[in-house]
Amino acid sequence: MVIGQNRNLACWRPVASSGAIETDLRWSATYLVDAISALPSPSGLTVSPTDGYLSAPHEKVDEPAWLEIDLGEVLPIDEVRMYPARPQDQPDAPGWGFPSSFVLELLRGKDDPEPQPIYDFSRGELRHWLHSALVVPVGSRAYFSPSPPSLHATDPRTELPVDPISARYVRLRVVRHDTRSQPYVLALAEVEVYAGGKNVAAGKPVTASSVDRDHGKRWGLAYATDGFDSRRELIELPEWLSLIEERRTLELRSRDIQSEVAKLAEMIWQRFLLGSGSLLAVVVGTAGAYHFRLRLAHRQQTARLRTQIASDLHDDIGSNLGTIALLCESLASQPLSSEQVETVREIREIAVETGDAMRDIIWIMGPRETSLQDFIVRLRQIAPRLLPQQEFELQCADNLPAQRVSLVWRRNVFLSLKELLHNIAKHAGAQEVKMAIGVERKTLVIDLSDDGRGFGESPNRGGGLGLQSVRRRLEELGGALEVTSAAGDSAAFQLRVPLK
Numbered sequence: 391m392v393i394g395q396n397r398n399l400a401c402w403r404p405v406a407s408s409g410a411i412e413t414d415l416r417w418s419a420t421y422l423v424d425a426i427s428a429l430p431s432p433s434g435l436t437v438s439p440t441d442g443y444l445s446a447p448h449e450k451v452d453e454p455a456w457l458e459i460d461l462g463e464v465l466p467i468d469e470v471r472m473y474p475a476r477p478q479d480q481p482d483a484p485g486w487g488f489p490s491s492f493v494l495e496l497l498r499g500k501d502d503p504e505p506q507p508i509y510d511f512s513r514g515e516l517r518h519w520l521h522s523a524l525v526v527p528v529g530s531r532a533y534f535s536p537s538p539p540s541l542h543a544t545d546p547r548t549e550l551p552v553d554p555i556s557a558r559y560v561r562l563r564v565v566r567h568d569t570r571s572q573p574y575v576l577a578l579a580e581v582e583v584y585a586g587g588k589n590v591a592a593g594k595p596v597t598a599s600s601v602d603r604d605h606g607k608r609w610g611l612a613y614a615t616d617g618f619d620s621r622r623e624l625i626e627l628p629e630w631l632s633l634i635e636e637r638r639t640l641e642l643r644s645r646d647i648q649s650e651v652a653k654l655a656e657m658i659w660q661r662f663l664l665g666s667g668s669l670l671a672v673v674v675g676t677a678g679a680y681h682f683r684l685r686l687a688h689r690q691q692t693a694r695l696r697t698q699i700a701s702d703l704h705d706d707i708g709s710n711l712g713t714i715a716l717l718c719e720s721l722a723s724q725p726l727s728s729e730q731v732e733t734v735r736e737i738r739e740i741a742v743e744t745g746d747a748m749r750d751i752i753w754i755m756g757p758r759e760t761s762l763q764d765f766i767v768r769l770r771q772i773a774p775r776l777l778p779q780q781e782f783e784l785q786c787a788d789n790l791p792a793q794r795v796s797l798v799w800r801r802n803v804f805l806s807l808k809e810l811l812h813n814i815a816k817h818a819g820a821q822e823v824k825m826a827i828g829v830e831r832k833t834l835v836i837d838l839s840d841d842g843r844g845f846g847e848s849p850n851r852g853g854g855l856g857l858q859s860v861r862r863r864l865e866e867l868g869g870a871l872e873v874t875s876a877a878g879d880s881a882a883f884q885l886r887v888p889l890k
Contacts (some may be wrong), residue, residue, distance in 0.1 A: 811823070
């Protein structure tokens, strides 16, 4: 990072070195200037009251959408930063709603016939699945064109421009939406536009092709330029780096104080032991402390391992499944026989379903504690995915406790509900599915019903449609499953799970 005028002037500039290992997605001299590092977004301590901008849902992944900021006057633009949304009322999904293919362009006037594209990614897919901002200096527009030059200084084509571009409007044109969730949406936490070292987009009016009206007061057009990302207030780079240095100094001082306190406590403890002459107390105390440290170290190591496994699953397997799905889409558009097209579609469906199942597993094994409210939010997300042909309605009682649920609890209940919803979608032939969640005497009660054809099994026999597996999972938690159904009629399921 080379800081000047509140910007990292080294971002996406050519890099020369005596020698470098070039390995895709691992090592490259270019990665020194790609604006991605161990540092988070430059944010302060003030909590954000908003989540950002959210478009209305789109049915097609390639349905056009746009967002435009009016700076009020023509200014010399140096850089544009786009922060991915990170809403606080749903599970953390890096880069959620960030477009995969788009064009970022500057216009001198509202109807400028020759807009200046500074980032043209309309012919490929950009997976900016990160919490950090996408930083686009206008001096790098040649690199972000459909035929980019190399960023290495040994390449004769690295004479990238450095002069700003004069413009009044900044426009984002979406060519292809984020493919990981349906319906497709465009979501951004904040857009910053720098001219002469100042964010000239702060508080400026924003227009868009559509605005979501159904997700509460934390989303809005004005929140795309309000100075906050989805979590905290954004501050300038020099101030942010100074605060990081101040924090480092305080942490070192805190470490010294803790060391002094530990030494003082050890001295007092030694004097107490010498005064009491209790050798047994020394042995017991030392053994207890050692045992506690071992348990704590084991717990921390286990948490790190689970996080690493989840990250590896998401990065490696998730990326491969996404690549398979994209290749299948490409093959399906080629001149193939009907049988070949059907086979390609089946492969793509399997890849997409496997990716969804993998994300569910990653969520289940997540290291952080999950509240009952987080669990219900996850149900709202996966139910429409499992019931693509049915109308789904979920009602929750107002008296749900603010309680944490364990990994075993959320695993058994989540997989039980997923099994029941899958069976309804596959076998019931239902048009409508309803779910009601309430609490009775510290027991979570989930009523699930459909208007399908039902089945002839006796409700208490426990066979067929995976009911044995569901009953076994609930019994591990001290719960139970009740089934009401008859052949040719609807079906109803009641899950009762203690909230321990």
